[in-house]
Amino acid sequence: MFTYYLNLALRSLKRNKVLTALMVVAIAVGIGASMTTLTVVHLLSGDPIPGKSSVLYFPQLDPENPARADHAEPYAMMDYRSAVDLWSAHRADRQAILTSSSVKVRAAETGRPPLMLGLLSTSADFFPMFQVPFQYGSGWSAEDDARHARVVVISHDLNDKLFGGANSVGRSLRVRDTDVRIVGVLKPWRPTPLFYDPWPQNFSKTEDVFAPFTSSMEINEGNFLPYTCWHVPEDTHHLQNADCVWVWLWAELDSPAKAAAYARFVGDYADQQKASGRFATGREHVRMRDVMTMLTARGMVPGDVRLQAWLASAFLAICLFNAVGLLLAKFLRRSGEIGVRRALGASRRAIFAQCLVEAGVIGLLGGFFGWLLTLAGLWLVRQQPVDYAHLAHLDTGMFLATFVMAIAASLLAGVIPALRASRVVPAWQLKAL
Amino acid sequence: MQIRPILAALRRHRLATLLIAMEIALACAVLCNACFLVVQRWKLIQINSGVDESALAVLTVNGFDPSQAADLNARMLTGLRTIPGMQSVTLINQVPFGTQAGAAGISHDPGSFKNTIGVVDFVLGGPGTYQALGLKLVEGRLPQADDYRPATNFAPPDAQVLVSRALADHAWPGESPLGKDFWCDKLHFRVMGVVDHLARAHPHDWGTQATEWTVFTPTLPGGSLAGTYLLRADPHDLPRVLHNARDAVAKIAPDVVLDQENSQTVSDLRTTYFESDRIMINLLLGVIVTLLGVTALGIVGLASFWVQQRRRQIGIRRAIGATRGDILRYFQIENFLIVSGGIVLGMALAFGLNLLLMQHYELPRLPVHYLPIGALTLWGLGQLAVLGPALRAAAVPPVVATRSV
Structure with a gap:
C-alpha cells in the first residue's frame, strides 16, 4: 500500500511542478537556515568531555x-x-x-x-x-x-x-x-x-x-x-x-x-x-x-549565535505556515479525485495516509535541498572571522537531524491539510464532476 | 466595491485565510524586530571614537621585564621617531578597538565601592599623546607638564584627569564636572577637563550607555606605561610608516616580541572589531529579504489556487456584468483584508518578541514607528504578490460560465 501511495505522491508532485517547487523551496530554506544555526549552537554547547563530564x-x-x-x-x-x-x-x-x-x-x-x-x-x-x-x-x-x-x-x-x-x-x-x-x-x-x-x-x-x-x-x-x-x-x-x-x-x-x-x-x-x-x-x-x-x-553560546538561532526558528515557523497553506491548496485542488477514491471504497484513513505520504516525500526533498543549504550555510560560517568558525562542520548526528527535522516539519505541516482532504464529502465532488 | 461579499467568501476558507494571516503576523513580528536590530547594530558601528583614526596606528611589544621598561621606552621612542614620515611617537596604554588595558570600577567615595559610578577605561597617555590622538577639549584645561605622574600600579595614585563628556554626564548629571573628585579604591582622581568623545577599547562589552566611559590620565612613561606606542602619520603614509615601524622593532629591541594583533592602524582595528556586527547586519538583511520572499511565495501559491478554484464563479460574475477591474479589485481587497488581519496580530507578536529579546539581550524597547513601516511593507508586498494571480483572474472570459467545468 505504501509503495502505491508513494507512486501516487510522485505522480501528483509531477503534475504541478511550480507548486511542488515552491513547497520544497520553502521547507529547504527553513531547514537550511535553522540547521545552520542549530549546528553552531550544538557545537558550542556540546559535551566537551563525554563520559567524564559528570565526575x-x-x-x-x-x-x-x-x-x-x-x-x-x-x-x-x-x-x-x-x-x-x-x-x-x-x-x-x-x-x-x-x-x-x-x-x-x-x-x-x-x-x-x-x-x-x-x-x-x-x-x-x-x-x-x-x-x-x-x-x-x-x-x-x-x-x-x-x-x-x-x-x-x-x-x-x-x-x-x-x-x-x-x-x-x-x-x-x-x-x-x-x-x-x-x-x-x-x-x-x-x-x-x-x-x-x-x-x-x-x-x-x-x-x-x-x-x-x-x-x-x-x-x-x-x-x-x-x-x-x-x-x-x-x-x-x-x-x-x-x-x-x-x-x-x-x-x-x-x-x-x-x-x-x-x-x-x-x-x-x-x-x-x-x-x-x-x-x-x-x-x-x-x-x-x-x-x-x-x-x-x-552561558557558553555567544549572544549573537543564540539570536541567530531564534531568528532561524521563527523563520522555520514561517516556512511551515507557508507549507501548510500550499499543501492545503494542493490537496483540496484534487477534491474531485479524492471523491472518486472515496466513492470506490477508500476509507478516510487511507486518504489521510496517502496525503501524509505525499507530504513526507516533499519533506524528504526539502530535507535534501535543506542539507545542501546547511552545508552552504556552514561554509559561510567558516568564512566568518569569528573564533568558533573552524568548528562549523556537520557531524553525523546533525546530518540525520536535518532529514528527521525536514520530514517531521512537513508531516506536521501535512496533518491539517490531510485531515481536511480526508473529510471531503464524496457525493458533492461526484456531483460536481 | 463591497467588502461584505468578500468577508462572506473568506468565511468559507477559514483555514487557508487563518494560515496566510498567521504567516503575515509572524513575518510582521520578525520583520519589525530584525529591522530594529539592524538599526541598533548600525548605530553601534557608527560610534565616534573621538580620535583621528585615519592618522593613527598602535604598536605593541611584549616579553620584557618591568625593570627594563624605562630603557625600552627610550630606545623605542628614539628609534621609531627616525622613521621617515612619522609625525609623532608617544606612549599610550590602549587605543579604541585595540586590546583593553585598564578597566576599573570607580566611585564617589574613597576606599569603598558603595557609591559607585561604574566601570570605566583608564586611558594612560604620556606627554604628547593627547595632541597625537586629536581629542577635542570642551571644558576645563589641557594637561601641563607637571600633570604627568608616574604609575607603578595600573594608574597614578593621585592624578588630574580628563573625562569624556558621556562619563561626566553620567557621574555628575546637571553639574559641572570640573574639580570633582573620584576614587578607584585608594587611587584619587580630580577632573581638570572634559573631552567631547573618547571611546573605550571594547565599547561593545559594557553596554550601550557606557561605550564612552573613559578617563584620560596623563602619565609619565615607565612603570606600567611601557610597550604600547601610538604612532601618528599622514593618513596616506600611515600603512608604510607602520610597516617600517614593525620591521624596525627587531633592530631597536631584538629581545622583545612584537604583538602582531595589537600593532595595526586604528582604522584596521576598528574594522576588525566591528566585523561580527557587520556580519550580523548582513545576515539580518538576508533574513529580511528571504522572509519577504517566502511570504510572497505563500501568497502567490494560495491566491493562484483560489483563482483556479473560482474560475466558474468569476466567469458568472463577468457574464452578469462585472468588469475586469471589478474582478482585479476583488482579489486585491481580499488580500488587503487578510494582510490587515495578519498585521494586527503581528503587531502584538512584534511587541512580545521584543520583550523576549529585551530579556535576553541588551536591547531597548521597539520604537512605535517601526510598526507602521512594517505594516506598509507587508501591505505593499501582499498587493505585489497577489497582482499576478489577480490579473489572471481578471483575464477569465465570461464564456467560462456557460461551460460545465
Missing part, C-alpha cells in the same frame, strides 16, 4: 571582602590562597589547580626569534583528569609538582613549529629566563568548548605550554594576569597576597557521595575563612558544578 567538578567560593551588595554569584576564579589551600588538601580523587598567562618562549637550538605563547600553569593530575592525549612522552608527576621541577609539556602545534613535528622529549626550551626540559608533547587537542578555562580568551586555541603550577609561579612571576580585583593590588607583579581572583580548581569525584563530601569540605573551608574574618561570606556563596552545569551557568 569533573568546578568548585567556586567567594573571597570578596567586603562583599558587594549586588554580588549573588561568586567569581569564576579564586584568590591564590584559597585555591592552594583546597588543592593541597587533596580531598578529591584527583584535583588540578590552574591559571593561564602568557610567557616568552625561546628554543635556543632552533635560532628562531622569541615567541609569546599561552602558558597553562597546572598540576600533574590535569592530564589524566581531562584525558589529554600524548604524542610523545607523558605528563609530569605529583613529585615534580612538589619539587618545583623545571619541566614542561608542549602542544602539537608548538612542537610542529619549533621541532618540525619530531620527538622533542628531553630537549630544552627557554621559558622567560629559565631553561626547562620537555617531558611530553600532546596530540592535537582542542576540547569544544574550551571548558577547563572559566574565562577563555578565545574559542580557538588551548595554551601551547603546560608547566607545573609550583614552578611556573617562580618562572613567570609578575606576568600573571589579575583577572578581577576588589582592591587595587599593592604590587601588581606579586598577586599571591592580592585581593584578586586569578586561580581556579577542578576536582574529579567518582561518586555522588564523594561529590557531596567534597562540597561539604569546600563549604566548611569557606565558613572557617568567614569565621576568621578573611571572607565576608561563607558556604552560602559556595558553588560546585559539574562540567555541563557549569557551562550552562556560564
